[in-house]
Every structure is written in structure tokens, then in C-alpha cells.
Amino acid sequence: MRILIVDDSRSSLALLAAQVGELGAHQIESFLDPEDALERSAGEQFDLVILDNVMPKMDGVELTRRLRATERYRLIPIVMVTSDVDRALRLEAIAAGANDFLTKPFDAVELQARVRNLLALRQSQIELADRALWLMREVKTATRHVVEREEELIWRLARAIEYRDGDTGGHVSRVAQISRMIAQSLGLSAERCHIIYLAAPLHDIGKIGIPDAILGKPGKLSPEEMATMRRHVTIGARILERGSSELIRSAELIAQSHHERWDGNGYPDRLSGEDIPIEARIVAIADVFDALCSERPYKAAWPIEKAYAEILRGRGTQFDPACVAAFEVCWAAIAALMADGRPYHLALAV
Numbered sequence: 459m460r461i462l463i464v465d466d467s468r469s470s471l472a473l474l475a476a477q478v479g480e481l482g483a484h485q486i487e488s489f490l491d492p493e494d495a496l497e498r499s500a501g502e503q504f505d506l507v508i509l510d511n512v513m514p515k516m517d518g519v520e521l522t523r524r525l526r527a528t529e530r531y532r533l534i535p536i537v538m539v540t541s542d543v544d545r546a547l548r549l550e551a552i553a554a555g556a557n558d559f560l561t562k563p564f565d566a567v568e569l570q571a572r573v574r575n576l577l578a579l580r581q582s583q584i585e586l587a588d589r590a591l592w593l594m595r596e597v598k599t600a601t602r603h604v605v606e607r608e609e610e611l612i613w614r615l616a617r618a619i620e621y622r623d624g625d626t627g628g629h630v631s632r633v634a635q636i637s638r639m640i641a642q643s644l645g646l647s648a649e650r651c652h653i654i655y656l657a658a659p660l661h662d663i664g665k666i667g668i669p670d671a672i673l674g675k676p677g678k679l680s681p682e683e684m685a686t687m688r689r690h691v692t693i694g695a696r697i698l699e700r701g702s703s704e705l706i707r708s709a710e711l712i713a714q715s716h717h718e719r720w721d722g723n724g725y726p727d728r729l730s731g732e733d734i735p736i737e738a739r740i741v742a743i744a745d746v747f748d749a750l751c752s753e754r755p756y757k758a759a760w761p762i763e764k765a766y767a768e769i770l771r772g773r774g775t776q777f778d779p780a781c782v783a784a785f786e787v788c789w790a791a792i793a794a795l796m797a798d799g800r801p802y803h804l805a806l807a808v
């Protein structure tokens with residue numbers, strides 16, 4: 459423990475230091491001048507302060523007040539030494555933040571008992587603070603593990619959907635990343651962007667409920683087959699309905715509305731404009747763009763510039779003009795992502 463002793467009487471200071479020194483291997487620093495003590499305490503964390511009250515320049519009450527005004531000495535035990543038995547002075551010292559008093563002339567047994575008690579109090583403060591810090595770190599670590607596990611589950615589920623859909627080579631991962639870029643360009647909060655990034659991979663989760671013969675059909679779908687295929691949005695929303703988290707609620711909105719169109723000619727509800735949830739308007743662009751750039755059983759992959767032009771062509775009809783503008787803003791990053799070609803590089807390192 460580091461102990462600060464301040465007393466303008468050299469003999470009193472020496473006596474205090476000697477008696478406190480008998481309590482164990484504590485580091486004691488003694489000061490005759492309260493201003494010197496104040497300066498030293500600013501750069502040093504003492505664990506106990508013992509100070510005289512009657513001193514020139516600054517009395518003990520003022521020194522106590524100044525120490526208490528700093529965060530570092532807000533809780534450190536302070537003992538005031540005084541020969542004065544004036545009750546008013548003691549009340550003033552208590553108001554300034556003094557914890558205890560020692561009366562001159564010192565009784566060695568009493569002095570050592572009080573110092574020992576206050577050092578024990580300080581030791582408890584330190585242990586409590588250490589414990590609080592340790593608990594805070596533990597909570598942070600546990601929270602991080604839960605978040606990581608949740609994210610991993612989403613990506614593994616997304617991978618399952620891709621296999622069901624004929625392994626489209628990282629389509630959901632790119633849709634997630636492009637959606638996040640568009641959300642960021644739109645100026646959505648970092649938390650919202652992250653939620654969209656994690657909810658987007660589940661946009662086609664409803665395809666789990668579509669028959670293989672339709673899902674894997676190489677040619678054009680008949681009108682009946684198309685109607686069945688379109689049911690993937692409502693099946694997806696049903697899988698995700700009544701979610702308990704913001705993430706699952708966003709995923710439900712995306713699953714339900716990612717085939718709606720800005721002009722109201724989409725499905726399943728023919729929503730238009732801003733009635734379509736923003737998450738779904740964003741994912742609609744990312745989904746169509748990446749689908750155009752991908753090879754499918756019924757079509758070759760488009761060059762990215764051609765797909766880019768197609769998205770711009772859909773501004774105000776198929777797509778939200780603001781989302782298309784955001785897509786244009788982050789085009790360089792999207793083009794770099796498409797050139798990269800590693801499907802799960804950000805999402806899942808397996």
C-alpha cells in the first residue's frame with residue numbers, strides 16, 4: 459500500500475511515519491508542504507492519506523476537498539490529524555470528505571488500529587474494482603461468443619439453402635455483402651447495416667418448401683410452376699415469423715418482400731414504394747444483380763457491367779430510386795467483390 463502523510467511539523471511527521479511504518483512493508487511518502495503533496499498525488503495513486511489540519515498555505519480541510527475533487531481520490535480513505543476538538547471543524551472535514559480523525563498527541567495503538575482498518579477498507583475497494591473489471595470482461599467474452607455462434611448458424615443455414623437451390627456458388631454471401639454496402643451508402647446506422655448483412659442470407663429460406671422438380675428444372679417454368687415457385691416468399695416468412703430478435707424480424711421482412719417492386723407489380727402483396735420495407739428494397743437489388751451475374755441452368759452469367767446497367771434501368775419501376783443511387787455510389791466496391799470470387803471469405807472461414 460502507498461501511504462501519503464502531510465504535516466507541517468517535522469517531528470509530528472516523523473512520528474506518524476514511524477508508527478505507520480510499524481504496520482508492515484508499506485511505501486510511505488511524507489510532505490511538510492501541502493502543495494507539494496497535492497502535486498505528488500496528482501501523478502501517483504496513494505491508497506491512504508493522513509493529513510494534518512492546521513498548516514500554512516492550505517489547511518487539511520481544503521487539501522481534503524481538492525483531493526476529493528479528483529476521480530483518483532474520490533474513494534481513497536483520508537484521515538485528518540488534529541489537536542482541535544472543535545465539533546464544527548470535524549463536521550467541515552467530514553463534509554469535505556474526511557473518513558476519520560486522529561487526535562494529537564497520538565495514541566500509538568489507536569493510530570495503528572485506525573490505519574489498519576482503513577487500509578483493509580482500501581484493499582476491499584481494490585478487490586471489488588478488480589472483480590467488477592473481471593466480470594465486465596467475462597460478460598463481454600460471453601456476449602461475443604453468443605453473437606459469433608448466432609452468426610455462424612445463419613451462415614450454415616444459408617449454405618443449406620444454397621445446396622437445396624442447386625449450389626449457386628456463394629450467391630447468398632454476395633447478396634449479404636452487397637446489401638450491406640447499399641445500406642451503408644444509404645446512411646443507415648452501423649447496427650442496422652449489420653442486421654441487414656446477417657438477415658439477407660435468409661432471403662430465399664422458403665425455397666426449402668418448394669418441390670425439387672420445380673427448383674431444379676433446367677428450362678422455363680410453366681405458369682403453375684411459377685406460381686408454386688413464388689410461394690417461397692410466404693413460406694420463408696412463415697419460417698421466420700414472430701421472431702424474438704431484430705435480426706429475425708428483419709429476416710422475415712426480407713423473405714416476405716424481396717420480390718416486391720417499387721411500381722407495385724411485384725409479389726406476393728403488390729406493395730409499392732415505401733410500403734415495401736427498406737431491408738427488402740435493398741436486398742431486391744443485391745439479389746437481382748447477383749442472380750444476373752451468376753450462371754443458372756436456364757441462362758449464362760452476364761458480365762457485371764451489363765447487370766449494372768440492368769439495375770439502373772429498373773430505377774423507379776422495379777427498384778427504389780434511392781437504393782439504386784446508393785448502389786451506384788458503392789459500385790467500385792461491388793465490382794471488386796464480384797472480381798474477388800471467393801464466396802464465403804467474409805462470412806464463414808471454413
Ligand SMILES: [Fe+2]
Pocket residue numbers: 661662690716717
Ligand atoms: Fe427469392
